[in-house]
Amino acid sequence: MGGVRLRGFGWRHAGRRAWAVRGVDLRVERGERVLLLGGSGAGKSTLLAALAGLLPEDSGEQEGTIEVDGRPPHAAREQVGIVFQDPQTQLVMARCGDDVAFGLENRAVPAEEIWPRVNETLARVGFPYHRDRPTAALSGGEQQRLALAGVLALRPGLLLLDEPTANLDPGGAALIRSAVADALDDDTTLVLVEHRVAEALPLVDRVVVLEPGGGVRADGTPEAVFGAYGTALADEGVWVPGRTVSPRRAAAPAGDVLLTTERLGLPPRLADTDLEVRAGEALAVLGRNGAGKSTLALLLGGLLRPGTGRVTARPELAGADARTPPHRWPAPALARRIGSVFQDPEHQFVTGTVFDELALGPRRTGAAEAAVRDRVDELLHRLRLAGLAGANPYTLSGGEARRLSVATALATAPRLLICDEPTFGQDRRTWRELVELFADLRDGGHGLVAVTHDAEFVAALADRTVTLDRPPATPDGTAETAAGVRR
Numbered sequence: 155m156g157g158v159r160l161r162g163f164g165w166r167h168a169g170r171r172a173w174a175v176r177g178v179d180l181r182v183e184r185g186e187r188v189l190l191l192g193g194s195g196a197g198k199s200t201l202l203a204a205l206a207g208l209l210p211e212d213s214g215e216q217e218g219t220i221e222v223d224g225r226p227p228h229a230a231r232e233q234v235g236i237v238f239q240d241p242q243t244q245l246v247m248a249r250c251g252d253d254v255a256f257g258l259e260n261r262a263v264p265a266e267e268i269w270p271r272v273n274e275t276l277a278r279v280g281f282p283y284h285r286d287r288p289t290a291a292l293s294g295g296e297q298q299r300l301a302l303a304g305v306l307a308l309r310p311g312l313l314l315l316d317e318p319t320a321n322l323d324p325g326g327a328a329l330i331r332s333a334v335a336d337a338l339d340d341d342t343t344l345v346l347v348e349h350r351v352a353e354a355l356p357l358v359d360r361v362v363v364l365e366p367g368g369g370v371r372a373d374g375t376p377e378a379v380f381g382a383y384g385t386a387l388a389d390e391g392v393w394v395p396g397r398t399v400s401p402r403r404a405a406a407p408a409g410d411v412l413l414t415t416e417r418l419g420l421p422p423r424l425a426d427t428d429l430e431v432r433a434g435e436a437l438a439v440l441g442r443n444g445a446g447k448s449t450l451a452l453l454l455g456g457l458l459r460p461g462t463g464r465v466t467a468r469p470e471l472a473g474a475d476a477r478t479p480p481h482r483w484p485a486p487a488l489a490r491r492i493g494s495v496f497q498d499p500e501h502q503f504v505t506g507t508v509f510d511e512l513a514l515g516p517r518r519t520g521a522a523e524a525a526v527r528d529r530v531d532e533l534l535h536r537l538r539l540a541g542l543a544g545a546n547p548y549t550l551s552g553g554e555a556r557r558l559s560v561a562t563a564l565a566t567a568p569r570l571l572i573c574d575e576p577t578f579g580q581d582r583r584t585w586r587e588l589v590e591l592f593a594d595l596r597d598g599g600h601g602l603v604a605v606t607h608d609a610e611f612v613a614a615l616a617d618r619t620v621t622l623d624r625p626p627a628t629p630d631g632t633a634e635t636a637a638g639v640r641r
Contacts, residue, residue: 157343158182158205158312162218164368165200165209167549172541174200174551176217176368182360184311187344189354189376192364193391194553194581198347199239201364202314205345206236222312232261235310239317239552239579240498241294241301250292251276251285254304261308275307276300278336280329282444291423294321294497294575295443295607302330312343317552319350320578321497323442323607331357349581352395363387391581399586401614402593408617409433412471412570412601413454413480417463424449426463429620431570433470436592436602438612441622447605448497448574450622454603455494455572456480467491471569471601486519493563497574497605499555503547508539508558511547515565533561536591538584552579560588570601577608589614 164176175197182188190198203209204220207227222230238244247253254272263271276285279299292300298321305313315334319327327350335357338344348354361379363372372379372387380387380394388394413431418424424446431437431454439447452458453465459481469476471491475483480492496502505511512530521529534540537557542550547558556579563571576592577585592615596602606612612619 157184157223158345159221159224160218161220163201163204163220164217165197165204165214167200167214168212170214170545170549173197173368174214175204175364178218178364178368178370180362180370180373182343182345184343185341186360187338187358188346188360188362189351189358190345190347190362190364191351191387191392192371192581193366194557194579194584195551196364196366197551198364199316199551202236202316202345202347205312206234206314207231208236230312233311234314235305235308235312236314237298237302237305237316237318239320240500241297242498244301244304245289245297248288248290249285250281250283250287250289250300253289253300254285254307257304257308271307272303275303278306279303279333280326293444293448295323295326298322299326299330299443302333306333306337309337309339311341312345313338315344315346315348317347317349317579319348319353321443321575321607324609326443327353327607349393349579351393355395363392366390388582391583393582397582399582399589399610399614402589404434404436404617405597406434408435409599410470411468413468414466415454415463416466418450418453418460418465419463420446420449420453420458420461424453424461425623427622429454431601431603433569433599433601434596435617436596436604436615438616438619439603439605439622440607440612440619442624445622445624447622451494451497451572451574451603451605453481455492456483456488457494489515489566489568490519491568491570493566493568493571495559495563495571495573495576497578499552499559500548502559502562503555506546507543508534508545508547508550509543511558511562512565515562519566529565529567533565537561537587553581553584556580557584557588560591564591564595568600570603571595572603574605575607576604577606577611585611 160178160180163178164173166173192198245253247256251272255268258268279302281299319330355376361376365371372383384394388397410433411430412433415429417426419426441447465479467480512533513526516526516529592602
């Protein structure tokens with residue numbers, strides 16, 4: 155089982171004028187392995203949600219038909235497993251093993267089979283902890299592995315994966331791809347959305363490209379699709395294998411030191427770390443999942459109180475607050491000086507429209523309304539969000555939400571920008587635009603710290619890298635503290 159049929163399928167989210175996806179005619183036979191491509195906003199995630207039966211009738215408008223094994227998707231949910239872009243949306247239990255067991259218990263799997271299947275699936279995805287590990291203690295990449303384990307344990311006939319390796323280090327991404335390959339029976343159907351196209355190709359035998367304006371642009375074997383449409387698809391934003399991106403080197407040497415850390419840590423999440431952050435420099439923070447990269451980003455951004463050591467902002471950044479650590483600055487002052495982009499974009503959305511989200515920061519810092527509108531309009535156009543000004547941020551695609559989160563951090567023109575996985579979910583075109591935007595900021599004297607697993611982004615932009623070492627685990631699954639930075 156797991157066959158899929160769409161006839162003229164379209165979906166428009168409630169309150170939106172534009173269709174998220176439209177005019178899709180597609181048939182996927184049982185056991186086929188399909189890579190679903192398209193530019194950011196083409197409707198890939200919406201299509202996966204529709205196949206999983208996760209688009210309630212009262213949440214939007216549907217046209218055409220969609221079937222899984224000849225039934226409406228909501229009637230075939232027990233045969234479908236989906237892993238979302240944001241793994242936190244599908245983790246429901248406090249302990250990791252319980253989270254994987256949750257779906258099995260709901261499917262009435264015999265009790266004696268549950269824990270062996272949980273253990274086997276956790277090992278298959280390379281999960282590094284005991285099953286009693288708290289889910290709240292996981293990094294974003296570790297959450298993704300756990301979410302995949304929960305789905306694979308159910309042995310679905312139709313497996314839907316939405317960017318399953320986006321927040322994983324290269325080793326973790328390879329483990330996930332291997333786990334997926336091992337989990338697929340001959341009659342398991344796979345529909346995969348993935349921007350790491352070259353790495354994903356061994357998993358698939360067919361490529362389908364969605365047209366952003368509606369319909370299917372291309373459909374065939376990887377060789378046929380990329381051979382016939384490769385250049386055009388690359389120009390339109392698809393990550394076509396073999397197309398390299400030119401780097402953007404700094405226009406001048408790095409400038410003044412803006413921020414320093416001395417033995418900065420937050421046990422057990424981050425080992426003691428010493429850093430210098432400079433104006434006019436793009437610093438990339440690398441490391442395996444669980445090394446504390448996101449925690450470091452929050453500490454540098456003044457959004458967490460250090461557990462050990464300290465963060466010191468120099469007068470070039472802090473002005474009159476140079477003797478005060480960033481986490482104790484007033485909110486308006488922090489917003490003017492340091493902008494933060496979280497790993498999960500939705501965690502920083504607090505208003506009902508894209509326009510208001512961008513206007514919030516400048517308004518809080520006391521900017522005149524005319525200046526606020528000018529700044530918002532500039533960012534909307536620069537990050538290709540102009541047509542979404544009135545949209546609810548929570549209805550955006552993953553790539554659009556990421557660009558909005560970057561734009562909100564830039565709205566107050568901070569001297570220092572801290573970004574956690576800033577290129578997640580971007581197509582090739584918007585990825586390049588983000589690289590150009592960050593390069594212009596750096597060359598204009600701003601400091602940039604980017605936590606990332608994106609090797610292409612590092613090659614294109616980074617002037618300097620530091621690598622965090624993952625603290626060694628203790629027998630109870632927590633982490634010991636130790637010096638944690640490699641240059």
